[in-house]
Amino acid sequence: MRILLLEDDLILNEIITEHLEEEGYEVFSVFDGEDAQEEIYSQKFDLLLLDVNVPNINGFDLLKDIRSKEIKTAAIFITSANMLEDIEKGFKSGCDDYIKKPFALKELDLRIDNIKRLYNINNSSSIQISTNITLDINNLLIKKEKEEIHITKKECDVLQYLINNKSKHVSIEELSLNVWSYEEAPLASTIRTYIKNLRKFLGEEFIINTRGVGYRFNG
Structure with missing residues (x-):
């Protein structure tokens, strides 16, 4: 399973990347919205993990853009923008799930497992x-x-x-x-x-x- 991680906090990015790689996922990590956009348009991913408040293009606008172009890759927001209106905005932009920071890595695992079930994504070859x-x-x-x-x-x-x-x-x-x-x-x-x-x-x-x-x- 190929995952794009957009997270501009260097330490959190490293923690999540290492954890997901230990779980057997292939992870491509970026730190700003423009880099994420370029990667999404240049290669295929099974899942997008998107922070919202990142440089250049925020996560909400990034997902709205790719959804407008009929790219249906599953997406989870991982963000401290956790007011009800933020959550509503996230789902309206086209996400499949929304995780509020701080969160346990086990919670991330559970939500990824749910995405795999919904999208019939198999880690096996x-x-x-x-x-x-x-x-x-x-x-x-x-x-x-x-x-x-x-x-x-x-x-x-x-x-x-x-x-x-x-x-x-x-x-x-x-x-x-x-x-x-x-x-x-x-x-x-x-x-x-x-x-x-x-x-x-x-x-x-x-x-x-x-x-x-x-x-x-x-x-």
């Missing part, structure tokens, strides 16, 4: 798709009974995104914004080809295509 189908992320393989099907990195990324958002339909535009980030956006036909291949590998029943709405993972 393998995702069980069905009783006889497994996605091996590290080796870019779909293992189907005794068959091993090699897939491309982008096919793997698209499939992971659909799995992580299986409670809803996902549009071509959303896939482009969240899977390709700051890379050159692919043609819609390219994404459709990836999904066509995945449906062939898995079975059409695993990825439902609703015309005019998008794709939904059915697993």
Whole structure:
């Protein structure tokens, strides 16, 4: 699980980073909003941990900006801005959870576990798709009974995104914004080809295509 941590307090940033890395997470830590924005637009994360009162772009404005661009990465605010109106502002900006400082690291663990449950995020390099189908992320393989099907990195990324958002339909535009980030956006036909291949590998029943709405993972 890849986590972006935005925290301008050097000591707290180090404490949280060390703790999360001990828990097995891959952590990218930054100290101001502009650096966080650049990282979010240049690579993929599973979770954003955002302080609010940071230099250049505050956490509320940062999250509002990326949400306006259809980036749906899960986000938790970790902040001393704990008045009721601050909490309301945080959720209106698009966060999934809100932790008031000071907090115990165990509380952070519990809230991250809840995000993983809600977004179906798995620390393992393998995702069980069905009783006889497994996605091996590290080796870019779909293992189907005794068959091993090699897939491309982008096919793997698209499939992971659909799995992580299986409670809803996902549009071509959303896939482009969240899977390709700051890379050159692919043609819609390219994404459709990836999904066509995945449906062939898995079975059409695993990825439902609703015309005019998008794709939904059915697993």
